[in-house]
Amino acid sequence: SFVGNSLVDMYATCGFFAEAWKVLDDLPVVSIIPWNALLAGYCEGELFEEVLGCAEKMQSQGLHPNAVTYVCILRACGSLVALEKGLLLHADIVKEETEEDPYIGSALVDMYAKFGLLAEAQGVFDELRARDVVSWSALIAGYALWGLDEVARSCLQKMQSENVLPDVVAWNGVLSSYGEEGECEKAFLVYAQMQEQGLLPDDVTFLSILRSCSSTTDMKTGQVIHAQVLGLSARGV
């Protein structure tokens, strides 16, 4: 049956949902694992409506969501800005005392951030037992999403004072706030700080920076970044 679970996971991960369903329907034992695999596959494909539909179907079969299920549904609610559903979900999670789960915690932070309920996001974050680089990054990305780049940057400092080292995703989160605004100068400054920390930029880093440059006529900075990208790709990054 573990084989069946893995098959569902594989098909779902590859986006072959018809096949995944077929395997799931033929599995001899009823288990939440293949359902979660399917939900995760829909999440990965960003088919969030399907996530919610699939979760409902799962529950109609008498299966109760576990932590993995909740993480998938929370992510879908956040991305769809399904506010009322997300709030109900949070209430269920609190009721079931599963909010301690670090995965659920950062998924909640992420969801509230996407709703634009930053005080709620911060509130959930503050209650987390263990804040790791992922929960910090969810918070940072949330502030960045709503243009609060200075708050996002201060998070980079705070997390370090709590001995959590920002990784490239955390830094990229800050950079993501400069896309809409086109604040190319700030983006470049953050990029410089990131390098001072000895962190290697990745493709997302450059895409974010270039995006912030694209709405300006700052050709020079764009060219500097172009040169950086070429330099890094020469080193195989």
Next chain:
RNA sequence: AGGGCCAGGUUG
């Protein structure tokens, strides 16, 4: 009781 197959953050 514990473990095994599924789950959280950044650009698009």
